[in-house]
Amino acid sequence: MRNSASQLTDHAAREHAQRALAGARPRSFWTSQAGAPEPAEALAGAQRADLVVVGGGFSGLWTALLARERDPSADVILVEASTAGWAASGRNGGFCSASLTHGIGNGLSRFPDEMPRLEQLGAQNLAEIGATVAAHGIDCDFAMTGELAVATAPWQLDGLTEEAEAARALGHEVTELDAAGVRAELDSPAFLGGSWSHDTCAMVDPARLARGLRQACLDAGVRIYEHSPVRAMHADGAGITLTMPTGRVEAGRVVLATGAYPALLRRIRSYFVPVYDYVLVTQTLSAAELASVGWRHRQGAADSGNQFHYFRLTADNRILWGGYDAVYFAGGTVGRGHDQRPQTFHRLAEHFFATFPQLEDVTFEYAWGGAIDTCSRFFAFYGTAFGGRLAYACGHTGLGVGASRFGANVVLDLLSGVSTERTELELVRSRPVPFPPEPARTAVVQLTRASLARADRDAGRRNLWLRTLDRLGLGFDS
Numbered sequence: 001m002r003n004s005a006s007q008l009t010d011h012a013a014r015e016h017a018q019r020a021l022a023g024a025r026p027r028s029f030w031t032s033q034a035g036a037p038e039p040a041e042a043l044a045g046a047q048r049a050d051l052v053v054v055g056g057g058f059s060g061l062w063t064a065l066l067a068r069e070r071d072p073s074a075d076v077i078l079v080e081a082s083t084a085g086w087a088a089s090g091r092n093g094g095f096c097s098a099s100l101t102h103g104i105g106n107g108l109s110r111f112p113d114e115m116p117r118l119e120q121l122g123a124q125n126l127a128e129i130g131a132t133v134a135a136h137g138i139d140c141d142f143a144m145t146g147e148l149a150v151a152t153a154p155w156q157l158d159g160l161t162e163e164a165e166a167a168r169a170l171g172h173e174v175t176e177l178d179a180a181g182v183r184a185e186l187d188s189p190a191f192l193g194g195s196w197s198h199d200t201c202a203m204v205d206p207a208r209l210a211r212g213l214r215q216a217c218l219d220a221g222v223r224i225y226e227h228s229p230v231r232a233m234h235a236d237g238a239g240i241t242l243t244m245p246t247g248r249v250e251a252g253r254v255v256l257a258t259g260a261y262p263a264l265l266r267r268i269r270s271y272f273v274p275v276y277d278y279v280l281v282t283q284t285l286s287a288a289e290l291a292s293v294g295w296r297h298r299q300g301a302a303d304s305g306n307q308f309h310y311f312r313l314t315a316d317n318r319i320l321w322g323g324y325d326a327v328y329f330a331g332g333t334v335g336r337g338h339d340q341r342p343q344t345f346h347r348l349a350e351h352f353f354a355t356f357p358q359l360e361d362v363t364f365e366y367a368w369g370g371a372i373d374t375c376s377r378f379f380a381f382y383g384t385a386f387g388g389r390l391a392y393a394c395g396h397t398g399l400g401v402g403a404s405r406f407g408a409n410v411v412l413d414l415l416s417g418v419s420t421e422r423t424e425l426e427l428v429r430s431r432p433v434p435f436p437p438e439p440a441r442t443a444v445v446q447l448t449r450a451s452l453a454r455a456d457r458d459a460g461r462r463n464l465w466l467r468t469l470d471r472l473g474l475g476f477d478s
């Protein structure tokens with residue numbers, strides 16, 4: 001039985017978290033910053049275009065921009081249900097990773113032979129994102145800081161060493177750190193060791209990246225319509241007609257880039273589930289508070305539990321602290337009502353103060369959540385429909401800030417009908433295992449979540465359910 005002293009401690013931690021959250025604004029820090037563009041008008045009447053991109057997150061914006069770069073004569077329309085970048089793309093952690101496989105371990109377990117090439121393609125994709133940011137003068141604090149993975153329990157240390165060795169074998173620059181070394185980078189009494197991957201991740205302000213890409217699309221001649229939700233889609237002669245409340249558009253080709261939202265193509269709905277992930281952002285740290293954690297190299301950081309936290313500095317020296325709870329709402333519902341989840345915010349705040357006790361006086365100024373398109377293999381799957389006139393990319397699973405640009409190139413390759421190196425990849429040709437229909441889907445997701453939490457409490461030991469999923473190459477992540 002737990003003694004009353006630890007219950008008191010729990011109670012004090014809860015009260016502390018509650019006080020620190022009292023003034024938090026219920027919205028994304030990133031999209032709350034000044035400089036949001038005036039929304040574009042809704043699509044009206046009957047229109048025509050060579051290519052219509054549905055969805056104005058990173059996937060859709062990159063697709064539209066790259067389509068115009070490939071063929072400046074193509075008439076490209078992008079339609080967005082709300083405003084470009086309002087959804088996952090404007091509310092994420094801003095870790096812009098080179099990985100196309102949601103991490104090296106996951107990629108090696110699925111495509112060992114293809115991984116060297118996938119890592120090169122991912123590095124090239126990240127470099128090209130940086131080059132586009134520079135070429136278009138997009139002011140989004142893009143910085144190649146690398147990523148710091150930390151162990152917060154002894155069982156996580158071996159995994160870090162294995163990942164570091166695998167990363168080095170694939171040509172990456174990795175520094176392994178003992179407890180003192182990791183604390184010299186980022187100081188927490190909870191950190192037992194770590195590894196700093198120098199060349200695989202950039203930090204970015206995601207909302208300003210999305211705004212910049214939106215402007216680059218407009219400059220390149222893409223016609224953008226916002227507040228234009230596509231409600232229906234049907235084949236129409238040689239094209240596809242998309243219907244919105246205020247108008248319709250006849251498209252020669254269509255790309256679906258609708259993220260975690262209900263897919264217009266029913267056949268892909270069983271391949272992903274919307275999972276909500278939550279984030280806090282603190283007030284700006286004082287110079288003394290920042291010095292108390294160090295963080296001179298400003299890496300993106302994450303711990304190594306199955307339920308993990310990710311954390312980073314913003315350009316104005318706030319700490320963004322997110323992750324841990326990955327919430328599937330029964331029935332797979334999405335909606336703005338899920339964007340606030342007080343019990344998760346409290347848990348995140350308690351974990352923050354346990355990790356950084358030296359920041360006990362810091363408060364949180366923003367708290368929000370957003371939907372992630374999670375699939376059972378954790379990275380995107382691709383396909384075509386309507387005789388090759390429609391292509392889609394879906395299932396980025398919490399690591400789509402960088403990979404969405406690679407996905408945009410894949411869908412444009414698929415629409416071209418020409419086989420390319422990308423379309424021949426096993427990563428592109430294969431699919432994740434679908435989720436079962438409801439109500440089994442909810443049961444399976446909740447059982448997996450509970451098992452992952454138990455493994456974290458039990459020194460990483462995976463129960464029979466998780467071992468079975470491992471054998472089948474299935475999982476659940478955010």
Ligand SMILES: Cc1cc2nc3c(=O)[nH]c(=O)nc-3n(C[C@H](O)[C@H](O)[C@H](O)COP(=O)(O)OP(=O)(O)OC[C@H]3O[C@@H](n4cnc5c(N)ncnc54)[C@H](O)[C@@H]3O)c2cc1C
Pocket residue numbers: 054055056057058059060079080081082083084085086087088089090091092093094095096097228229230231257258259260261262264277278279322369370371372396397398399400401402403404
């Ligand atoms: C809290 C959180 C933290 C994350 N952290 C990271 C991170 O640090 N690094 C990382 O790589 N990834 C992260 N991700 C994931 C990342 O944000 C996404 O993978 C990425 O933004 C993918 O963008 P997208 O364009 O596919 O989807 P979205 O940005 O969700 O865009 C989809 C768009 O489609 C529109 N749409 C949907 N249906 C229709 C329709 N019928 N008609 C018209 N428009 C429609 C929506 O309105 C939306 O704007 C995080 C996600 C969340 C929620």
